[in-house]
Amino acid sequence: MSSNTAAGRGPAQSFHYEFETLTGYFKQSENSTDDANFDFIKEKFGLIERSYPMDADVEGSRSQWQKFEHHIRRLNDQSAANESVKVLFLGRHGQGWHNVAESKYGTEAWDCYWSILEGADGITWSDAELTELGEGQAKEVNALWKESLDQGIPSPETFYVSPLTRTIQTADVSFQGVPFAKGKEYKPLIKELLREALGVHTCDRRSTASQILERFPHVTLEPSFSEADVLWEADYREPQAARRYRLQTLLDDIFETDRGIFLSLTSHSGAIRGILRGIGHRLFALQTGGVIPVVIKAKRVNGERVKPPKEPSEGPPACKEPPAADVGK
Template sequence: MRLFTPPPPLLLLVLLELLVALSLALPEGDDSDVPFSLRYVPGFFKQGTASVKVPDSNPEHLGLLDNVTWGDVEAYINGRATQGVQVKLFLFLRHGEGIHNVAEAKYGTEEWERYYRKLAEYTDAKLTALGVQQAEKASERLDTELKRGLKIEEVVVSPLERTLHTAMIAYRNHKGIPKHSMEWPRETIGVCTCDMRGTISSKALQYPRIDFSDVWSDADPWWTPDHRETDSHINDRARVFLNRVFYGHKASHLGVVTHSGMTHAAMRVIGHREYNVATAEIVPFLLEDTNSMHTIPSVLSGKGNN
């Protein structure tokens, strides 16, 4: 049974995305105009269950509650599908330690924001040796859980160097899992040179296993040296990103390699409690479309990337 009969929605989705992109240069607003009906499902993971203390970074089994298995997660996804409700699992992985993280720790946040974050040496910041080791540990954690029943059908990654490198290490033993890069899950945009990306043409050569076809500009279209993206804007960017992947991708089990700013924005918009996310920490989000038992918003229901 069809849950919706959309008009040509892909054009509407593109227009919606363009409006959010243009809003990066505008003053912060109070309300969001982005249609959004995705909500976090509690009761499966410690990180997002209010009755449980927030665990230390990278808890055992990626934070599954005691007596909860990946089979239980799968049963919930499938069971809700029979009721006409769409549910997907997103595994957010923050990149490993970058040279900019070391610099901020060395000079202090005040001096970092006053001076160092504007220096060219931190442009599209790379992983440190420790960051590489952290990504390797993330790979081990993912491998362990994949053997225990976790599913990952697709990986979506921010096009910044530190996330691309982290993704290739974390999923190094799973070359068959498709990997796509998108602008939407980037770090907070503007001012900090560490958040200005290099050209896609150079990245495509460096990371041939990653599909960059969804990145529409070779040069960075968003970063500016004099304006830092507001929380309101990154919240909207998180909404657009989650909408696009939830409704436009067939996969129901996705890895997302991203940044602390985007992870916090996702937490805010889906109703997940916020806490500090460490470098190379994995945070699971089980998301349910609260509107799907009725009708998916037509602006979001088109076919996107598969």
């Protein structure tokens, strides 16, 4: 396989995109929505009941989702040549064993000591797998998609997935057996940059390309995907500015190469925060298994994206032993 083209690697692009969040479509994009108490399952992904300027163009009785899809497609038809609008369904993986471990040991001890290990106390969290609860959370998303398709939600045209095990498992369960529109089907495309914060934590170190394909032969690795994980470093945790740049670079790639309008991205809390910051969206916390749809307007402009200077490793320095209060748990 060819070497990985990732943030800071490969030829610089002569263009980038300026991203803008379009509000007024989903409750999660509105400042009045409390993310601490928002239930995307009960809220049916959070689509706002409203009318659209072009409703009169839609023949017959249409559902809210169908009116929304018609509106978004018309926005694209009316966009300038260098502009486009996409709807991204950003899904966080279900609960993984690393989440269990962090809850067990506490965030402070997790960050400085336990996260550096491969596992402990009968738990393995390197490239963490889903727990039973995590699988259940993905099944709830699966049921929501099936219900929403009956109500006219547009089927995703591309399914982007992080290369980490828990995200592939989440996407597989979330979309298994979902009856998408004719010509649309779940075909996961693994994107290297759609990852959690890079470095230090072994739960965020991916398996090799060969191992991924052996375990998940139905996935497609992007052409630049490398055999080994060349992004993860044992002693350097990716800072927030670098993460935002990485995710914006991912979006540059998606908006440049994907002609689809409705896309699914299954990833991680840190990746989703990076995307939300990169598109000017309000911060919105997601529980494990959560999904947030966002409407993004992008404008293609000349000039490569400005890369932030390298900053010190994010997070506390490593501990040689667990904090005293944590010993014996």
